[in-house]
Amino acid sequence: MAMKVDMSALETNFSIPCLDDGDGMHLSADSPDVPSMVLPTCADFDGFQAATKDMVKNKRGTTTLAFIFDKGVIVAADSRASMGGYISSQTVRKIIEINPYMLGTMAGGAADCQFWHRNLGNKCRLHELSNKRRISIAGASKLLANILYSYRGMGLSIGTMIAGFDEKGPGLYYVDSEGARLVGNRFSVGSGSLYAYGILDEGYRFNMSVEEAAELARRAIYGATFRDAASGGCVSVYHVGPDGWKKLSGDDVGELHYHYYPVQKTPVEQEMTDAPSTSA
Amino acid sequence: MVGKNCFAIASDRRLGVQLQTIATDFQRVFKIHDKLYIGLSGLGTDAQTLYQRLVFRHKLYQLREERDMKPETFASLVSAILYEKRFGPYFCQPVIAGLGEDNKPFICTMDCIGAKELAKDFVVSGTASESLYGACESMYKPNMEPEELFETVSQALMSSVDRDCLSGWGGYVLIV
Numbered sequence A: 001m002a003m004k005v006d007m008s009a010l011e012t013n014f015s016i017p018c019l020d021d022g023d024g025m026h027l028s029a030d031s032p033d034v035p036s037m038v039l040p041t042c043a044d045f046d047g048f049q050a051a052t053k054d055m056v057k058n059k060r061g062t063t064t065l066a067f068i069f070d071k072g073v074i075v076a077a078d079s080r081a082s083m084g085g086y087i088s089s090q091t092v093r094k095i096i097e098i099n100p101y102m103l104g105t106m107a108g109g110a111a112d113c114q115f116w117h118r119n120l121g122n123k124c125r126l127h128e129l130s131n132k133r134r135i136s137i138a139g140a141s142k143l144l145a146n147i148l149y150s151y152r153g154m155g156l157s158i159g160t161m162i163a164g165f166d167e168k169g170p171g172l173y174y175v176d177s178e179g180a181r182l183v184g185n186r187f188s189v190g191s192g193s194l195y196a197y198g199i200l201d202e203g204y205r206f207n208m209s210v211e212e213a214a215e216l217a218r219r220a221i222y223g224a225t226f227r228d229a230a231s232g233g234c235v236s237v238y239h240v241g242p243d244g245w246k247k248l249s250g251d252d253v254g255e256l257h258y259h260y261y262p263v264q265k266t267p268v269e270q271e272m273t274d275a276p277s278t279s280a
Numbered sequence B: 001m002v003g004k005n006c007f008a009i010a011s012d013r014r015l016g017v018q019l020q021t022i023a024t025d026f027q028r029v030f031k032i033h034d035k036l037y038i039g040l041s042g043l044g045t046d047a048q049t050l051y052q053r054l055v056f057r058h059k060l061y062q063l064r065e066e067r068d069m070k071p072e073t074f075a076s077l078v079s080a081i082l083y084e085k086r087f088g089p090y091f092c093q094p095v096i097a098g099l100g101e102d103n104k105p106f107i108c109t110m111d112c113i114g115a116k117e118l119a120k121d122f123v124v125s126g127t128a129s130e131s132l133y134g135a136c137e138s139m140y141k142p143n144m145e146p147e148e149l150f151e152t153v154s155q156a157l158m159s160s161v162d163r164d165c166l167s168g169w170g171g172y173v174l175i176v
Helices: A045-056 A110-131 A137-150 A193-203 A210-227 A253-260 B044-065 B071-084 B129-139 B146-161
Strands: A064-069 A072-077 A081-083 A086-089 A095-099 A102-105 A159-166 A169-176 A181-183 A186-189 A234-241 A244-252 B008-012 B015-017 B020-023 B029-033 B036-042 B092-099 B105-110 B116-119 B171-175
Touching: A064 A159, A064 A169, A064 A193, A064 A210, A072 A095, A072 A102, A072 A159, A072 A169, A072 A210, A095 A110, A102 A110, A102 A234, A110 A137, A110 A159, A137 A159, A137 A169, A137 A181, A159 A186, A159 A234, A169 A186, A186 A193, A193 A210, A210 A234, A210 A244, A210 A253, A210 B020, A234 A253, A244 A253, B008 B029, B008 B036, B008 B092, B008 B146, B029 B044, B036 B044, B036 B071, B044 B071, B044 B092, B071 B092, B071 B105, B071 B116, B129 B146, B146 B171
Parallel strands: none
Antiparallel strands: A064 A072, A064 A186, A072 A234, A081 A086, A095 A102, A102 A159, A159 A169, A169 A181, A234 A244, B008 B171, B015 B020, B029 B036, B036 B092, B092 B105, B105 B116
16 A cells, blocks of 8 residues: 655756757657646847846735734735736735635736646645645645746746645745745735734734734735735735635725724815805 | 816825835825916925925016916916926926916926927826826816816726826815
């Protein structure tokens, strides 16, 4: 009953392009079932990658956060996608459901995050099927980190947190496209992360009820959307417990603003002044 | 935006430094006299300084001529003041709106070195200006009454500003 150890994470995911066919874009992957990405053939590979990176212009306009407390993990994010100054969408789903007990957050390039999280979900499922047990959060984050490390320097822009609940309890890892993989209790990622940290660090306690923790996360994301122009839209809050993740709330940031700071009716605002209609 | 014997001038309220929001109650539309208003988008400090300079010049004009400046004259004044600083400009794009003789509305906009652009319907400036052009173009009708003009200007401002990260946090609409 020997279990076959799954070594798929150790295989490289890109192939050496062969130049013998003339168009130079043929795959020669060692294991045909592993999806390989084609690399462009050009004289100055690094220069080309740098130029592409500038052209795509990924900006981490977002705020996401996650923290561990005694009842599991809370994950929260805003929902704005910006391209420079232009808001391309206010309804982006930045919390990606990898499987029923694991969540990933999206910060950086949207396409990169969506693809690689989906890819990670596939790998986790394959691991479950070949090893007859669920993958641990440490293992899943390591899979992703190794993949991202192999694409290091090629212009991927991903700053993600893998949060979930496994046999060892709640797990939270920060993984990014530079190849970093950090374990921790509290993380916030994105352009608004500094503002969110201020509120999160101040209100954090390990022993909290689920509602208190959700309110802290909501308040922190709201604060970040207030100060950071590239964050906004709606705040989504998820909770990951022993039975898996559950979405707790999705509130529009504008409505939250008036909820936290209701409009005070000042006497001046109530006056209706008529402009002089005839010229002197 | 121009209506029937009236005009509307509007702005957002955000003051920011690149992505960080500093204030949500920044005043950008200033009064020169009862029937002449100027809105200054761009660098906050230049907007305030330019406004103070223009009020000073207008007060001098009032003392000498014993009347208020006409909007066309004021636009030429702003243009001249901006061009004086041709090689070290004020980083502001003004929008001027006023009622001239017989309450005929006058609007114009300028770039930061004083190129006047007169229009008969609407003028826009700021980080969301492309968005604003689209919104105003589709919502504008000639000869609108003040209430309808207010609705139109508010909707155009809100919809454009909702698509721009660097604008927002409230709006200020003035109808004269």
